[in-house]
Amino acid sequence: MTLHVTDLHVGYQTARVLHGVTFELPEGRAVAVLGRNGMGKTTLVRAICGLRPPTITHGTITFEGSDLTRKPSHMVSRAGIAFVPQGRRVFGSLTTLENLTVVPRRADASESAWTVDRVFEFFPRLAERQRSMARSLSGGEQQMLAIGRALMTGPRLLIMDEPSEGLAPAVLDVIQDRLAELSVSGLSVLIAEQNVDLALEIAEHVILIDDSGTVAWQGPAPDLAVDTVLLERHLSI
Numbered sequence: 106m107t108l109h110v111t112d113l114h115v116g117y118q119t120a121r122v123l124h125g126v127t128f129e130l131p132e133g134r135a136v137a138v139l140g141r142n143g144m145g146k147t148t149l150v151r152a153i154c155g156l157r158p159p160t161i162t163h164g165t166i167t168f169e170g171s172d173l174t175r176k177p178s179h180m181v182s183r184a185g186i187a188f189v190p191q192g193r194r195v196f197g198s199l200t201t202l203e204n205l206t207v208v209p210r211r212a213d214a215s216e217s218a219w220t221v222d223r224v225f226e227f228f229p230r231l232a233e234r235q236r237s238m239a240r241s242l243s244g245g246e247q248q249m250l251a252i253g254r255a256l257m258t259g260p261r262l263l264i265m266d267e268p269s270e271g272l273a274p275a276v277l278d279v280i281q282d283r284l285a286e287l288s289v290s291g292l293s294v295l296i297a298e299q300n301v302d303l304a305l306e307i308a309e310h311v312i313l314i315d316d317s318g319t320v321a322w323q324g325p326a327p328d329l330a331v332d333t334v335l336l337e338r339h340l341s342i
Contacts, residue, residue: 107130107132107133107134107168107261107262107293108129108130108153108166108167108262108295109129109130109165109166109167110126110127110149110153110164110165110166111127111164111165111166112125112126112127112164112165113125113127113149113152113164114126114161114162114164115145115148115149115152115159115160115164116159116162117158117159117160118158121162122145122148122159122318123145123148123314123318123319124317124318124319125319126145126164126314126318126319126320127320128320128323130295130310131293133291133292133293134288134293134310135287135288135294135296135307135308135309136294136295136296136310136312137295137296137298137304137305137307137308137310137312138150138295138297138298138312139298139299139301139304139312139313139314139339139340140313140314140339140340141340141341142299143316144314144315144316144318145314145318146266146267146297146298147191147267147297149297149314150266150295150297152166153173153186153264153295154188154264155173155175155179155181156178156188161174161175168181168184168186168262169184169185169261171184173186182258185259185260185261186260186261186262186264187255187256187258187260187262187264188255188264188265188266189248189251189252189255189265189268190251190266191267192270193248193250194251195242195247195250195251197238197239197240198238198239199238199239200235200236200237200239201231201235201237201242201250202221202235202236204239204254205224205231205254205257206221206257208254208257209258210257210258219253219256219259220257224253227253227256227283227286228249228253230246231246231249231250231253243276244272244273245272245273245276245277245279245280248268248272248276249279249280249283252265252283252284261292261293262292262293262294262295263287263292263293263295264294264295264297265284265294265295265297267297267299268280268284268298268303269281269298269303270299277300277303281303281307284296284303284307285306285307288308294308296308301340304326305326305330308326309325309326310324310325310326311323311324311325311326311329313329313335315339322335322339
């Protein structure tokens with residue numbers, strides 16, 4: 106298994122958020138974490154990526170056989186995990202090109218790993234805006250840049266937190282198409298999302314987190330897509 110999360114308990118100073126989350130993400134697969142606002146999706150992906158807060162109080166996170174539980178974010182990155190945070194977080198005072206080249210590539214990244222030219226081919230709009238300051242890009246362009254920047258590290262697992270947030274429908278279609286391409290390219294993908302349609306389009310497997318911070322259901326995406334009772338109960342669809 107690429108990623109194995111076992112009995113994970115995570116929280117903040119004032120509250121425990123996740124209670125015993127367990128799931129596996131096989132190599133080359135796409136998994137979506139769904140749940141209403143405040144259910145712990147962002148908490149989960151931040152914990153996996155070694156970002157603090159939150160704090161892991163119990164459980165384990167292993168990636169390709171290595172224990173990453175409580176490891177700092179730079180060690181998680183070196184292990185082959187790249188993160189696209191909620192809100193993009195691009196470097197606004199740098200150009201598009203500088204954003205792509207400023208990130209370090211993993212030492213063991215393969216020759217076929219992502220390059221600037223490959224990112225520009227993947228997102229042609231970024232090639233057009235390569236000399237523009239990132240702060241001047243539209244929200245959709247910034248999201249493309251955030252994804253491209255993460256890919257430049259040569260990851261084996263790409264984790265994204267709410268990649269559809271704040272995007273216009275036309276831009277969302279482009280992002281959805283590109284993420285679908287990634288999910289069938291052999292790259293492992295984990296997405297924390299509120300956009301159910303996007304998640305079900307990209308992911309093969311879905312994890313539902315409920316208001317108690319536990320996994321209420323997990324299974325194949327097509328099974329969830331046709332289960333209106335489950336969608337209504339946990340996602341208010």
